[in-house]
Amino acid sequence: MRVRLMTALAGLSILSGNAHAQAPQAWSGTLGVTTDYVRRGTVRGKEDIELTASLEHARGAFYLGAAANTAALGDTDYEVDLYVGWQPQWADWAWDLNAKRVSYFGGSGDIDHWEFYAQATRTIGAVTGVFLVGGSPDYEGAADQAYWANMNLAYALTPKLSADVGGGFQDQVGAPDYAWWQAGVTYAFSSSVSGDLHWYDTDNASGLGESGEGQLVAALSWAF
Numbered sequence: 762m763r764v765r766l767m768t769a770l771a772g773l774s775i776l777s778g779n780a781h782a783q784a785p786q787a788w789s790g791t792l793g794v795t796t797d798y799v800r801r802g803t804v805r806g807k808e809d810i811e812l813t814a815s816l817e818h819a820r821g822a823f824y825l826g827a828a829a830n831t832a833a834l835g836d837t838d839y840e841v842d843l844y845v846g847w848q849p850q851w852a853d854w855a856w857d858l859n860a861k862r863v864s865y866f867g868g869s870g871d872i873d874h875w876e877f878y879a880q881a882t883r884t885i886g887a888v889t890g891v892f893l894v895g896g897s898p899d900y901e902g903a904a905d906q907a908y909w910a911n912m913n914l915a916y917a918l919t920p921k922l923s924a925d926v927g928g929g930f931q932d933q934v935g936a937p938d939y940a941w942w943q944a945g946v947t948y949a950f951s952s953s954v955s956g957d958l959h960w961y962d963t964d965n966a967s968g969l970g971e972s973g974e975g976q977l978v979a980a981l982s983w984a985f
């Protein structure tokens with residue numbers, strides 16, 4: 762799973778946050794560190810530095826995995842995500858259908874909810890486009906439900922350096938709606954180590970508070 766710590770998982774990845782191994786059967790994983798953990802344009806971290814990790818098994822077009830980070834919700838201590846998905850190829854597009862159970866542990870009590878995603882990716886020359894829609898029928902925090910969509914365009918400047926720009930919106934029942942955007946660069950130091958620098962911002966800092974303010978985020982990840 763080619764994770765990008767932040768939601769930029771998408772420096773070439775935001776995209777969902779999850780990109781997956783294409784081998785017929787394989788294990789993969791990541792370890793990372795980031796100055797702020799960002800999910801769909803909003804800062805989730807409570808500390809100066811957040812840690813991330815993931816482990817995934819792919820069998821053909823199907824995969825399952827787990828991911829964790831220290832940027833938990835509210836007064837909880839850490840987040841663990843368990844997910845399963847299917848990645849078919851159709852009409853020159855790479856598709857990804859994913860279901861995820863997001864859980865937060867520690868603090869005053871455990872919290873969890875389901876999220877569902879559909880993502881389409883296509884590369885033409887040096888440009889890669891990623892389009893995603895998702896939703897949760899029992900979302901976290903004050904929101905009862907949430908639905909979102911985003912897109913990201915990345916351009917390979919060199920074999921090791923890419924630049925990307927993207928954005929999206931999230932509609933929430935019981936919590937503020939917002940739109941967000943991001944722009945930045947990703948650099949591959951080696952085949953397994955990459956770093957990125959991205960700016961994130963939203964249009965509703967007054968409703969979201971500090972998490973919705975503009976943030977410059979740096980991250981480093983190791984894939985194995």
